Amino acid sequence: MLENDKSLKYYSFFVKCNPFVQYTEWDKITEKAQKYFVDFLNEKDYGDGIMATTFYFFIEKEIDLNKQHDNISTGSYFGISKSARLNLHFDYDFFIKTTEENKYKMILNGILYLLKYWHDNLKVPKENTLKEIIDDFRIKLQKDKFFTENIEQHITKFSNKFRFYFMKHTIYGLKEKHILFEINDIEKHLNNNLYKYDFGQSVKELYFSYDIFDFDNKGHQQYFNQDKDYGYGKRKDLIIVEKYDCKLLFEKTKLEQLEYFHKGLLKSIERIAEMKRKPKDFNHIMFLDVIDKLMKEYIEKFV
Numbered sequence: 001m002l003e004n005d006k007s008l009k010y011y012s013f014f015v016k017c018n019p020f021v022q023y024t025e026w027d028k029i030t031e032k033a034q035k036y037f038v039d040f041l042n043e044k045d046y047g048d049g050i051m052a053t054t055f056y057f058f059i060e061k062e063i064d065l066n067k068q069h070d071n072i073s074t075g076s077y078f079g080i081s082k083s084a085r086l087n088l089h090f091d092y093d094f095f096i097k098t099t100e101e102n103k104y105k106m107i108l109n110g111i112l113y114l115l116k117y118w119h120d121n122l123k124v125p126k127e128n129t130l131k132e133i134i135d136d137f138r139i140k141l142q143k144d145k146f147f148t149e150n151i152e153q154h155i156t157k158f159s160n161k162f163r164f165y166f167m168k169h170t171i172y173g174l175k176e177k178h179i180l181f182e183i184n185d186i187e188k189h190l191n192n193n194l195y196k197y198d199f200g201q202s203v204k205e206l207y208f209s210y211d212i213f214d215f216d217n218k219g220h221q222q223y224f225n226q227d228k229d230y231g232y233g234k235r236k237d238l239i240i241v242e243k244y245d246c247k248l249l250f251e252k253t254k255l256e257q258l259e260y261f262h263k264g265l266l267k268s269i270e271r272i273a274e275m276k277r278k279p280k281d282f283n284h285i286m287f288l289d290v291i292d293k294l295m296k297e298y299i300e301k302f303v
Contacts, residue, residue, distance in 0.1 A: 002031040010041040012052035012083075015107065019056045020067075026059070026103065033107040040140050041133070049127030055111050056087040059096070063089050066191040068158035072123045082125070086114040089156040109151040112137055117157065162199060164190050165207045167239075172213035172220055173246035180254040181261065189298045190291070199287050202279030204236040206287075208265060215245040230268075230275055238279060242268040255303045262295045 004011040015034040017026040041050070051072075058067055068087040088110060095103060115134045124130050141147035166183050213220040231239040242264040249257050269291060272284040 002034050004034070004038050008038065008042050010046070010050055011038060012081075013038050013041065014054045015057070015111065016054070017057045017059055017107070019058075029100065029104050030057070030107060033104060033111065036108060037111055037137075040137060044136065046129045046133060047127065049125055049129060050133075051082045051084050051125070051128060053084040053086065055114055056085065057107060057110055058087065058089045059092055060089065061092050063092075063156055064188065064192065065089075065156075065158045065195060066188040069163065070118070070122060072118070074123060074125050084118065084122075086118060087158075088114060088117075091154040091156070094154050105146050105148050106151065106154065108141060108146050109148045110155065112141065113151055113155060113157075121159070121161075158195055161204050162194060162197075163205045164194055165205065167207050167209040169209055170211045170213060171246075173217065174212060174250060178250055179257070180252075181258050185302070186295075186298060190294055193294050194290070197286070197290055199283045199290075200279070200281035202236060202281040203238045205238070207237065207239045208268060209239055209241045210244060210261075210264065210268075211241075212244045212246050212249065214247060216247070230271060232275065232277055232279055236279070238272075238282070240268040240272065255299065258295075258299050258303060262292075262299065265295065266292055 002014075004013065013034065015030045015037065017030050018024050051074075056067075058064070068089070069085075070087060071083075071085045073083050090106060090110065095106065098106070112134065115130065115137065118124065119130050119134060138147065164187065166187050168183065171179075230241060233239075244260065244264055248260050252260070266288060269284060269288045272278065272282075
């Protein structure tokens with residue numbers, strides 16, 4: 001990404017197309033759009049509440065919505081500054097075929113779209129002048145004849161706030177090479193389908209933490225009670241936990257490993273019903289059925 005002039009008051013703002021690729025054919029356009037936005041911000045004093053922000057634009061033939069994970073970090077833990085990361089997908093065919101000038105306009109209007117999306121859907125700190133920036137940036141684009149009406153017709157945006165994550169804490173009795181399935185691929189498959197469902201408003205992020213160890217090894221007994229079976233946080237994050245016997249994974253086929261992993265995942269979801277402090281508006285029964293269905297689809301497709 002282009003490094004901005006750090007002598008400016010507002011410089012920590014970045015734009016990138018296909019951010020997980022080191023270089024793209026659109027780097028010069030995104031750098032130009034980044035400079036335009038940074039120069040715009042520094043034309044006026046928007047106070048000290050503006051957060052460092054990164055805009056990610058994906059141009060993919062097959063849209064991977066799992067990549068659209070917006071993140072608004074308002075805490076300053078361990079000296080980490082407040083920051084925001086915002087993401088969207090452009091229509092691949094339209095973006096590829098349109099002119100360089102239109103690509104530039106799309107990125108500028110994509111920035112405006114994401115700022116409005118942030119204002120309407122995500123957490124905005126009280127001291128942040130986001131609404132003022134949105135209004136001024138729209139006027140700026142109109143004045144410079146860059147504003148595009150109905151940009152949303154060329155955008156795919158992940159609008160469901162629910163996200164699913166795998167957390168792997170320990171593996172004992174096995175090496176990584178003995179695990180034949182790819183956990184990141186499963187997470188991708190789930191999130192690219194879970195956005196279609198509404199499980200309620202009480203859970204925004206669900207984490208599945210799992211440990212793998214030898215159940216018969218006395219030295220591993222400590223792991224049985226190391227973690228709670230579940231936990232519900234103030235930020236609407238729910239953690240569910242399952243433990244797997246490494247002997248039931250060792251020298252098994254990929255199908256056998258996935259079926260065992262699938263079964264344990266369902267058991268951990270079923271235990272949500274046992275929670276003393278349950279998420280009041282979370283349909284865990286529906287979630288159980290959907291995860292069961294999606295895992296079966298994944299196993300059928302990839303094994």
